[in-house]
Amino acid sequence: MEHSSGPLNLCHVLTKSIIINRTHMLVHATALSALIYYRASFFFSESKSRDRATTLACLTMFLAELGLSFLWLLSQAFRWRPVRRTAFPKRLPEDKELPPIDVFVCTADPDKEPTVNVMNTVVSAMGLDYPPEKLHVYLSDDGGSTLTLHGTREAYDFARWWLPFCKRYGIKTRCPKAFFKEEEDGEGIGMSSENEFGSGKKIVKEKYELFKERVNKYRKRHRGDSSHTGRDHPPTIEVIRGNVPDEVMQAHQDPMPKLIHVSREKRPSHHHHFKVGALNVLLRVSGVMSNSPFILVLDCDMYCNDPSSVRQAMFFHLDPRLSPSLMLVQFPQMFHNISENDIYDSKIRRYFSTCCVGMDGLKGPILSGSCSYIKRESLYRKPMQEGFDLMDLKKLFGHSNEFIRYLWQKEKPNRNTIAGDSAALMKETQVLTSCGYENGTNWGQEVGFMYNSVVEDYFTSFTLHCKGWTSVFYTPSKPQFLGTATTNLNDMLIQGMRWYSGLSRVGISRFCPLIYGSSRMPILQSMCYAEVSLLPLYCLPICCFATIPQICLVNGISIYPEVSSSYIMLFAFIFLSSLCKHLYEVVTSGHSVQTFLNEQRIWMIKSTTCYVYGTIDAIMTQIGMRTASFLPTNKVDDDEQSKRYEMGIFDFQTSIMFLSPMVTLVILNMASFTGGVARVLTLGGFDKLFMQIALSFFVLVMSYPVIEAMVLRTDKGCIPRSVTMLSAFLSLVLLLLGSSFLM
């Protein structure tokens, strides 16, 4: 479907990065081999100076070093062949040749996900720069809330004013909330309010305020009067027509994209599989309503910031060189509420600028759950797979003949675009959204988005990559989507715990990427998947590094080479080489040294909190002692917390479960650093203990915000005295236990 001569897009291999990365890999790997040789030879040498304590401590550290080296090795797959993509907008086919699109927006909890914000996402999706008759927006409401349904109707009414306004004046920011904020901040398109645009803007602003007011009024009036809950409700499907009768809207007869509200049936007796269950329901409902070959998946907070994203995705999906095996085009998740300092690494820079870019040069990035244009067919079968008989299809997809009839849209795309909500069609959708529909089928196992992990995005794209599909990562200069990032420690750690539990669950299951993936995809691609799923395992070496050298230091046990030995250079080199490489990656991705420090610190914090709990949770879920859970992340701002975040001040208002391990380790390092310095001053042995003193010092420098919140701060975000006392006690116990174990 190429329009004019030349391809729709190009993929550039980043040669300079490749040379630097591979050279660094070679040098660093050589140094690591030397370290392994040094440690191993220690155990095989016949030294008299070796006592039980030193052997035990050195053995544990050796295992920790091996663990770190293994994870480092896996992470090199991302650095092997990074690429960048460009596209040629002028070569895209004309509108009439473009395929239809279904947009899936998921929401679950009107308390944590404010309805007005969800509707902003919905309206921004309706505003995508695409022929309206080819665009269908499906909103999944997992909470089964009448507020969301009411809000959707109101949003549709508002969109009737908003979309023509955007079209008329070429407005690029089609999320109303973002548009009005830009205008307030003086970043808008800057026409005076005297002219036609000004009066048009005044009208839509009034309509927007009215829309917000009506939604909020409804929320107040109907709070708590619903007879059903988020876990127990019947299905409802509604093709939205708005609250205002059509004749009132005479002036706005422009064709509008279809908006469909879907709330699947949920019963306590049936596992609903959280977001991924909702996505599979949308897949079926849209399958009988519009059945578009491409699907944009959005979280309810991820609004479309650039209406052209859909066309940008088509540069790849319509490219005949890529298209036969291309399952998805992933845009980076970006966030509108990140402060300059970004103390919690809410941007997840490493993932989007190193991992995704690196995987793009292999078989393609992991699905990120949002901001991705997915090919419907990829969720149904392997690339180019033919030959199913009807019984096979029913076993895979369930008993709906209607759904199966429209399954292979490829032969005749767009044959079932919503003509109206005829009674028969509505009845069919009720069947498809019922909670028992999937019984005895292969939904979530063979077809659709995959169950078995709360990180459905990761696991779905893993299985699809295993089946031979590929994906593309594309980062245009303007952020295509903007979401709400977690900007306080508590939300970040809770979200992290869910992610790392879901990821480790895959890592420890039969789908472990290194085993299951390596025979089904190139080894480098499976290493990337493995690194992501085993990421929480960083907790093991990091917790060793934060305790063992320190306990040994207090006891005068040396576990590193002496300052006078040349081997100390080896340890120093490995330490500096990994820090420098990280710094290089941060700086070349356009970030500051401060970002580098923040990322290091957050990595340490996560390693001692959510990586640990995530792994424990995954193990318990795997052996059946727990059931998986997915509490939606809070998307409501707390003013005081937001202020602290903006100022770059850590907010430690979180549970004791997260605080105590972190604070315990910091206190242990404080104690060992002071004890160690006192020891070398009085008893000598600086030469032997220097590395351990330096390590404790490094941990303390990186943990400065924790120390400050413990010792100096008294505001609401500080670390409570009780936690400090408990942690001091725990670190004493740790020190005594460790010492007695070693002695």
Ligand SMILES: O=c1ccn([C@@H]2O[C@H](COP(=O)(O)OP(=O)(O)O[C@H]3O[C@H](CO)[C@@H](O)[C@H](O)[C@H]3O)[C@@H](O)[C@H]2O)c(=O)[nH]1
């Ligand atoms: O039972 C549920 C729970 C959540 N959601 C929706 O899922 C989306 C993502 O949930 P959120 O709470 O924002 O989780 P995050 O951790 O921020 O989401 C990231 O991680 C998820 C995997 O854990 C991915 O699905 C997301 O796309 C990705 O942005 C939201 O729109 C929710 O409304 C549901 O529809 N049903």
Ligand SMILES: [Mn+2]
């Ligand atoms: Mn989210």
